[in-house]
Amino acid sequence: MAEQIATNIxxxxxxxxxxxxxxxxxxxxxxxxxxxxxxxxKSTIAVALEQVLVQRSRCAYRLDGDNVRHGLNKNLGFSxxxxxxxxxxxxxxxxxxxxxxxxxxxxFISPYRADxxxxxxxxxxxxxxxxxxxxxxxxxxxxxxxxxxxYKKARAGExxxxxxxxxxYEPPLHPELTLRTDQLSVAQSVQSVLDLLQQRGLxxxx
Amino acid sequence: MAEQIATNIxxxxxxxxxxxxxxxxxxxxxxxxxxxxxxxxKSTIAVALEQVLVQRSRCAYRLDGDNVRHGLNKNLGFSxxxxxxxxxxxxxxxxxxxxxxxxxxxxFISPYRADxxxxxxxxxxxxxxxxxxxxxxxxxxxxxxxxxxxYKKARAGExxxxxxxxxxYEPPLHPELTLRTDQLSVAQSVQSVLDLLQQRGLxxxx
Numbered sequence: 001m002a003e004q005i006a007t008n009i010x011x012x013x014x015x016x017x018x019x020x021x022x023x024x025x026x027x028x029x030x031x032x033x034x035x036x037x038x039x040x041x042k043s044t045i046a047v048a049l050e051q052v053l054v055q056r057s058r059c060a061y062r063l064d065g066d067n068v069r070h071g072l073n074k075n076l077g078f079s080x081x082x083x084x085x086x087x088x089x090x091x092x093x094x095x096x097x098x099x100x101x102x103x104x105x106x107x108f109i110s111p112y113r114a115d116x117x118x119x120x121x122x123x124x125x126x127x128x129x130x131x132x133x134x135x136x137x138x139x140x141x142x143x144x145x146x147x148x149x150x151y152k153k154a155r156a157g158e159x160x161x162x163x164x165x166x167x168x169y170e171p172p173l174h175p176e177l178t179l180r181t182d183q184l185s186v187a188q189s190v191q192s193v194l195d196l197l198q199q200r201g202l203x204x205x206x
Numbered sequence: 207m208a209e210q211i212a213t214n215i216x217x218x219x220x221x222x223x224x225x226x227x228x229x230x231x232x233x234x235x236x237x238x239x240x241x242x243x244x245x246x247x248k249s250t251i252a253v254a255l256e257q258v259l260v261q262r263s264r265c266a267y268r269l270d271g272d273n274v275r276h277g278l279n280k281n282l283g284f285s286x287x288x289x290x291x292x293x294x295x296x297x298x299x300x301x302x303x304x305x306x307x308x309x310x311x312x313x314f315i316s317p318y319r320a321d322x323x324x325x326x327x328x329x330x331x332x333x334x335x336x337x338x339x340x341x342x343x344x345x346x347x348x349x350x351x352x353x354x355x356x357y358k359k360a361r362a363g364e365x366x367x368x369x370x371x372x373x374x375y376e377p378p379l380h381p382e383l384t385l386r387t388d389q390l391s392v393a394q395s396v397q398s399v400l401d402l403l404q405q406r407g408l409x410x411x412x
Contacts, residue, residue: 009254009258009393009396009397009400011253011254011257011258011261011396012257014253015253015256015257015268016256016257016260016268020257020260020261021260024260024261024263024264025263025265047217047220047221048215048217050221050222051217051218051221051222051226052215052217054222054226054227054230055217055226055230057230057231058230059231059265059306059307061302061305061306062221062222063302067302067305068302071298071301071302071328072295072298072299072302075291085281089278089295092277092278093278093299093302095277096267096269096273096274096277096278096299096303097302097303097306099267099273100265100267100303100308101265102306102308122277187215190215190217191215194215
């Protein structure tokens with residue numbers, strides 16, 4: 001029986017090409033890399049954006065602290081070396097997801113320009129779109145929000161090396177998009193990202 | 207203008223659920239974990255399987271040495287510790303892909319039972335299907351194939367710790383599927399995996 005059914009199966013030598021994948025999925029993969037201060041709004045926007053994309057039958061996936069820090073990167077701490085390795089691995093995984101044809105949304109502080117630029121290069125080398133979204137919120141506004149009370153702890157010296165307080169945040173020099181989350185609603189921020197995807201031809205219908 | 211368009215955007219609190227993702231993609235994610243000796247046929251089957259799935263408009267992606275060892279795991283060698291970490295990271299990434307709704311195909315020797323069982327547990331804990339496929343080929347047949355001349359080098363002592371020669375391969379005790387690649391064609395092997403996916407309800411039409 002296996003032989004009979006097997007006659008239906010045909011394939012060519014070599015791996016699935018980007019064009020074949022695009023044709024099958026009706027979309028092109030891309031990485032949307034959100035970066036910004038703690039409590040700047042990265043996760044909120046990422047969660048809403050993923051939902052809107054999935055509702056529109058786009059293949060989208062979100063990489064964040066919840067599914068990465070406790071899994072793939074659970075053996076990393078917060079030393080300078082480990083922080084760099086954290087972003088490196090996330091960048092590599094985002095690249096794999098983009099290569100698989102998904103719109104991949106990452107929401108990590110990713111404070112250092114050099115680390116982000118390395119991820120950008122990784123995507124460029126593989127000819128995959130990389131859209132850096134600067135989730136820009138003034139420090140005093142982020143600190144007022146402080147939903148997890150982390151700024152407060154950092155100010156009290158209970159947390160060391162906290163981005164924005166005693167560890168630097170290096171804003172992107174040429175982000176594809178900047179979202180002033182002290183001025184925009186979540187819906188407006190999501191719409192801005194959708195507009196960007198549209199402009200880049202990354203929301204094409206199936 | 208942003209405000210006007212933004213009125214079309216609605217979302218609920220919290221992340222996309224598995225049910226929403228399933229509805230959007232028309233499929234459920236799963237990991238197909240191929241394991242077997244070097245030159246047993248893992249990659250050949252994985253490449254063909256991925257193609258057939260993509261041709262059928264399934265979201266599928268293959269993790270293999272080419273896109274993992276040179277990227278995510280490029281800072282790992284072949285010590286016992288690094289081999290375990292190699293499989294751990296691949297397992298975590300496969301889980302993320304399955305969580306994203308993709309049929310994920312991994313083709314790594316993954317010689318140690320404990321490492322594979324850990325990946326199985328990882329999936330079980332997240333309620334994601336994990337299908338261990340034992341690509342079973344007698345050592346002498348694999349050694350005769352030897353497409354990269356690696357067995358020859360291992361026999362000559364030029365490679366140390368080569369699985370099947372001077373490092374053990376621990377076959378799965380309860381694999382979901384065993385493919386005797388010395389007896390089955392590639393098409394037959396692919397069909398067997400498709401049958402398994404069908405039986406598990408993982409090929410349901412959109």
